[in-house]
Amino acid sequence: MIPQVHLHSLCLLILYLATGYSQEGKFSGPLKPMTFPIFEGQEPSQIIFQFKANPPAVTFELTGETDNIFMIERDGLLYYTRALDREARSTHNLQVAALDASGAIVEGPVPITIEVKDINDNRPMFLQSKYEGSVRQNSRPGKPFLYVNATDLDDPATPNAQLYYQIVIQLPMINNVMYFQINNKTGGISLTREGAKELDPAKNPSYNLVVSVKDMGGQSENSFSDTTSVDVIVTENIWKAPEPVEMVENSTDPHPIKITQVRWNDPGAQYSLVDKEKWLRFPFSIDQEGDIYVTQPLDREEKDAYVFYAVAKDEYGEALSYPLTIHVKVKDINDNPPTCPSPVSVFEVQENERLGSSIGTLTARDRDEENTANSFVTYSIVEQTPKLPMDGLFLIENFSGMLQLAKQSLKKQDTPHYNLTVAVSDKDFKTLCSVQINVIDINDQTPIFEKSDYGNLTLAEDTNVGSTILAIQATDADEPFTGSSKILYHIIEGDSEGRLGVDTDPHTNTGHVIIKKPLDFETAAVSNIVFKAENPEPLVFGVTYNESSFAKFTLIVTDVNEAPQFSQHVFQAKVSEDVAIGTKVGNVTAKDPEGLDIRFSLRGDKRGWLKIDPVTGEIFSVAPLDREAGSPYRVQVVATEVGTHARLSTRHTSFEEREYIVLIHINDGGRPPLEGIVSLPVTFCSCVEERCFRPAGHQAGIPTVGMAVGILLTTLLVIGIILTVVFIRMKKDKGKDNAESTQASEVKPLRS
DSSP, X not given: OHHHHHHHHHHHHHHHHHHTXXXXXXXXXXXXXXXXXXXXXXXXXXXXXXXXXXXXXXXXXXXXXXXXXXXXXXXXXXXXXXXXXXXXXXXXXXXXXXXXXXXXXXXXXXXXXXXXXXXXXXXXXXXXXXXXXXXXXXXXXXXOSEEOOEEOOSOTTSGGGOOXXXXXXXXXXXXXXXXXXXXXXXXXXXXXXXXXXXXXXXXXXXXXXXXXXXXXGGOXXXXXXXXXXXXXXXXXXOOXXXXXXXXXXXXXXXXXXXXXXXXXXXXXXXXXXXXXXXXXXXXXXXXXXXXXXXXXXXXXXXXXXXXXXXXXXXXXXXXXXXXEEEEEEEEOOSOOOOBOSSSEEEEEEETTOXXXXXXXXXXXXXXXXXXXXXXXXXXXXXEEXXXXXXXXXXXXXXXXXXXXXXXXXXXXXXXXXXXXXXXXXXXXXXXXXXXXXXXXXXXXXXXXXXXXXXXXXXXXXXXXXXXXXXXXXXXXXXXXXXXXXXXXXXEEESOTTOOEEEEXXXXXOEEEEEEOSOXXXXXOSEEEEEEEEEOXXXXXXXXXXXXXXXXXXXXXXXXXXXXXXXXXXXXXXXOOTTOOTTOEEEEOOEEOXXXXXXXXXXXXXXXXXXXXXTTTOEEEEOSOOOTTTOSSOOOEEEEEEOOOOOOOXXXXXXXXXXXEEEEEEEEOOOSSOBEEEEEEEEEXXXXXTTEEEOOOOXXXXXXXXXXXXXXXXXXXXXXHHHHHHHHHHHHHHHHHTTTSOTTOSSOOXXXX
């Protein structure tokens, strides 16, 4: 028997190495307190440890919570005889003692602890096979309204008992959208955002959910699971905005006054109000029952409506749902009298105005609510001063406030003005308003310009917009500072583009002609401007504007040599550094405002990599490019007008009638540039029927008219020949000196 025991022990020791029951890698040792972890459910007859005794000990004794499972041999071999069950007992507390031959304890007893380790041998189980709950429509998403619970007998400190909840079925499923969600750890069921929006007991009063629970945190294919059914009833949401409230202004009832209420779906909510408009005075409050009060009288004229929010929160201060909008309209009472538009309302009426003519409209205001009986006013004349030539000269329309002549036309010599007292009344109040009616002279005089022709005015086309270029003056013999004598100036001819405007000085009736839009020599070098002077008040019947109300002047716009303009300020091009010499790398475009031809050149090409076609603006490489040496590489392109012709104009018109010699300096754009000076005679004289007329007597040396014409033609011919020779000479010299590239990037000094 003994050899068999040793053979069996060796086999068990090999298994022990695999399962790791020993401490510190030892399978035997002296008697001392020890702890052994053992997994539940393992095969029986497993050796745990071999205790060794010191003389005089000859045997061992095992006591404690053995449960007839744990045994010890006389030689100290500790083992168990059947599988352990953690759920029955998770820890076995044993004692081992060493005995001598007489059975007396010579060592120990020492505590031996057996810790039963859990394995996943228990299925999670729901506490109920069916759950029932209810939820209000529009409840806050994520707030649980029902919990499902399951238990697992495995060790809660291990994944074996870690439960994972999941909704696997929702019936009905609308548009494949889940209205419910579950916290996979707590089992709390709540609404999704879609469910909070879409649940409606009128459409679907109930839903059925199938909920599953898995152990191992739901992460293992070998986990156990269970399912349960959940029936959910959808109830109507009582967290709704109340109907708009109407409050009569300036109430004398004791405050606070309950005006409306809100209710959360469940008791215990904490209510508050939020002022949307952040008024300094917020006259509303809410109690913890959800009743809303106005705390003081309201004034519609101060504020006619209030909009604020009611909020419900839980005990943690979290909002239970969306805020409700509360509307309060302040109902008007007739607590405001009509008000006059001004201390004295002034109107004008021309003498000899026909009966029934409108003088003006008196418009009073009432601060009470518009388009109600409280703000509806009527008008009546209480008194007229003076009563000359009679009383009742004026009539006021009862509802509109329009004043009219009632009995006869007025004459300024009778009285220059009248004072009326007008009663403006609503249903409870009356206000007296003062009205002054001035009798003004009839508009029977037209404006007369001080002169009909303001001559010629020469301006450069770059004269600033807003500049005042001319003052014109007309007078009117009607009563000063009235609509009959006020003068408005209009340009009626010669300015179709609206480049000019006229502002009238209200005190002097002087018209200041200003530039409203830029002048343009190319489109309008000479403009014959015609003004018309008018009154804002219509002329009396039979009187019309005549030639005295018109004036003119001639605007001469001189040319300004404007520089060419590029189509854009920056031109960019991307090119590989290994392109062949002569490759086109880009091009530029420009336009001259005068329509002249343009020549292009480069400036700042420090590395000499580029050249430009002077006519087309195309840019080419003339040397190898190197990205490392310069990227991006920047150069300037210069656009220059070509010197094909010139126009000679005058700066003013105050010239004596004689011949002038004008020296004209001409240069070209060559390298180097060449220049020349031309002497041009110019004769100023009076023009008669588009011909030059210079009165002269029969003095010696004075040519006849025919001779003068011949001399003039000869002179012009000579000037043309001189200019032609100069330009030909310049071109020839330019060709000789063309060895220097026309692409030079810097301008060189002129050479004579």
